[in-house]
Amino acid sequence: MSDFAKTKKLFHMPDGVIYLDGNSLGPLPLAARARVVDMMAAEWGNQLIKGWNSAGWMLQPRRIGDRIARLIGAAEGTVVMGDTLSIKVHQALASALELNPERRVVLSDNGNFPSDLYIAQGLLKSLDKGYTLKVVEPEAVEAAIDESVAVMMLTEVDYRTGRLHDMKALTEKAHAAGALTVWDLAHSAGAIPVDLAGAKADFAVGCTYKYLNGGPGAPAFIYVAPEHQDAARPALSGWLGHEAPFAFDLDYRPGAGIDRMRVGTPPIIALAALDAALDAWNGIDMADIRRASIGLTDLFIAEIEKRCPELSLNSPRDGARRGSQVSFRHREGYAIMQALIARGLIGDFRAPDSIRFGFTPLYIGEAEVRAAVGIIEDVVNNRLWDAPDYRKKALVT
Known part of the structure; x- marks a missing residue:
């Protein structure tokens, strides 16, 4: 049984704060603060450039990728860290399209995170091969899967409503139609049980600064199914994805397996923070996380609907159909949130x-x-949100 009383003590939480925004940025794990200080002093400070070998910096993207693999139902050697989620979306989609060269449709939905759609739009325009990005309602995805679709690209948990796609069922339907899949796990990893291998997903990507608590700008990850690893061509042919980076060849030769999805120099300080943050997951069962999450969100929905009739539920009522987040609608939602934060x-x-x-x-x-x-x-x-200061829009909402 997972001990959440124990894990709660592993995080720094400012006095007087109730933090229900870990789906945007996880709080600071105490171990991460200590680990980064130690890394900067003992590794960067004392070992200097030797740290790439003596401190194992060059191996961190694979080693930490394997730690995340356990949380998303993936085998060792199928996940690697590095770069941003935007880059990993681009990599996964470009590789998937090349693996299905006769088709010209990318299927997504309007609950997908807009950045994923922007990346798809930009990539398809640059390829200039007659590709179409087909965006449908989330409920219409299954019916839209047909033999014209090259890649189905979805975010498993809708960032706005928390609506949860059935990864296994949709992947089976896509494969039956001859399409490949790219799953964005930004709101899934660390929030709900994920079984990439069981669902037979082709590609998956995700960030680590939300439920995995890696810190602002923490590096993203990419998953490639074993059967695709040596066929997937990385469109971003970075030097650390080369078969022999330090041979300094002028021509690119992709590395073996998941290593070919590495691009640039890994962010070692950020990886140190993430590595320490992942310690909080030692001994944690994702099934326990899911049961607790549904219990908390069900309680929240029931109490809000009983006590705040002006708010309208904007998430699935059934806990099995949503991730670990809940949203409510109100015409003055921005001002309300600023008043809550205050x-x-x-x-x-x-x-x-x-x-x-x-x-x-x-x-x-x-x-x-x-x-x-x-x-x-x-x-x-009591309309405490009804004040001019709460309507002033900040850069980040």
């Missing part, structure tokens, strides 16, 4: 009208949920 309850706002809350059992329990509902009830029912 009172120590941190969530976030997503246009046009959703206030969004993430629930992470590693550090959030029933007491925090009930306290959060009390603050929301006060702010909404």
Whole structure:
């Protein structure tokens, strides 16, 4: 049984704060702070450039990738770290398209994170081969899978509503139609059980600064199914994806297996923080995470609907059909969220009208949920959000 009372002590939380925004940025793991200080002093400081060998820096993308693989149902040697999620989306989609060269449709939905759609639009335009990006309603994805689709590219958990796609069923349908799949796990990894191998996913990508608590700008990961690893050509042919980076050949030869998906120099300080953050997952069962998450989100929904009639649920009511986040709609959602933050309850706002809350059992329990509902009830029912300062838009919402 996972011990969430123990994991809660592993994170720094400012006094007077209820943090329901780990679906945007996880809080600071205490071990990460200590690990980065030690890495900078003992490794970078004392070993200097020798650290690439003596401290194992060059091996970190694979080693940490294997740690994340356990959390997403992937085998060792199928996940590697590096670069940003945007780059990994580009890599995965470009490689998948080359593996299915006779088709010209990329299928996605309008619940996908907009950045993924931007990347697809840019890539397809640059390829200039008559590709079409077909974007449908989330509920229409299954019916839209046909023999014209080259790649189905979806975010498993809708960033705005928390709606959860059935990865296994949709992947089976895509494969039956001859399509490949790219899954974005930005709101899945560390939030819900994921079984990439069991679902037979072709490619997957994800970030590590949300539920995995790697810190702002923490590096992303990419998964490539074993059967594709030696056939997938990396469109971004970076020097660390080369078969022999330090041979300094002028021509690119892709490395073996997942290593070919490496691109640039790994961010060693950020990887040190992430490596320490992943220690919080030692001994944690994702099934326990899921049970606790559904319990917390169900409680939150029931209490908000009972006490705040002005708010309209914008997430699936059935816990089995949503990730570990809940959003409610209100025409003054932005101002409401600013008023909540001013009172120590941190969530976030997503246009046009959703206030969004993430629930992470590693550090959030029933007491925090009930306290959060009390603050929301006060702010909404007493119109405490109705002040000019709460309507001033910040750069990040």
